[in-house]
Amino acid sequence: MARLLVFLLLFALPAQAERVVLGLSQDEVAITANFTGSEILIFGAVRRETPMPSDSTLGVIVTVSGPSLPVTVRRKDRRLGIWVNTDVVEVDAAPSFYAVATSGPLEEVLTHVEDLRRSVSIPRAIRSVGADISGTENFTEALIRIRSASDNYQLLEGAVDVEEQTLFRTEVVLPANLTEGDYSTRIFLTRNGKVIDEYQTVIPVNKVGLERWLYELSRDNAPVYGILALIIAIASGWAASAAFALLRR
Template structure:
């Protein structure tokens, strides 16, 4: 009986050790309003490592991810035929974040193991869910790479290695730039604390992004009252055309 108890305690020891460090997190903003002159927003993510015992051995790592609302994406491959670009193959990616940023305290290969990357889906390729695409086209993974490349160029996918500043092995901070082309929804914030590349704690929060002012009214009208929105658009188009015609006659 005593031997069994000792064995159970030995097996539970690593799990207990992993709970000796906790993340305490803060966000500079929890709400972002999209207005007519919205040019993006910078979010400061900061926090501390709370410890209940002396600091354990192993290299400390901090990883921060910010993920926008996921959407289904159709990626098409164009080919030039007889001087004309036409769509040839296409792949439907079931779930890809509309925005995704990763910031780390060091090289990603040093602060995160491949096993935990697979488990928590931290890096950009892991965050894109492209299950079952191999049957849709030849060399289907290249379509996922193309999506990542395009959105990286648009600043919608960001990999910022070494941009989390850790002070004294306790305090950490990073800044994440949200671009102007955001969509509405909740942006999930995750912070991972690692030791020798293995996750020992994780903290989750969210940032709400919503249209405000006239943009919010127009968006709500278009989605909730499409008939009224269509009629108003028609009236405005007719009025604009009549006004332009009247102004042209006056100038003549």
């Protein structure tokens, strides 16, 4: 009897009407010695099991988040003619890279409650729970401003193209100063600002080739790495001096 009730309950639940089917232009990003950044094309479609709703417009949000790490944010004030650190806030975790691409204005495709629940917007992706300094939001805003200037934080409103409320695509440009690790990619489908489906995958970002060898050498054998760096510096200086002397002749 119990099994029959469970079966009837599951049968009575409505099937999820719209789901994400995702595609990526590349499954991983390789950081080489001459790495200058990368561009990832994120595309997909909406799979429907019921007719498309006619009373609302489909919204699509794509987020790409790098590894989250603690960050120390300092505030400088002028004291006796000298700029000194006055206040310090320890941010518990902030993504090293974070991009939010939307099919329209963020406040229109996602409600405030959904943002609180899923941490979609850039400020919500930063956690600063333990800070006890008044005006902590100013430190968070400063962190966002600094990282936005270097393209490590990106708000791309209207950058997701949606065709016939079924196909969608967007491009996210990764800067050259990427932090190695797994980059979480999330896609949200929304209607009336509420999330109706979510899909998540991971894009690995790793150093390869000479960059990987130098990185591992610096971690595993620091003395050898230091000697090698010194030899390279001396050789570079000697080569520059020789080239300059040759030009003067």
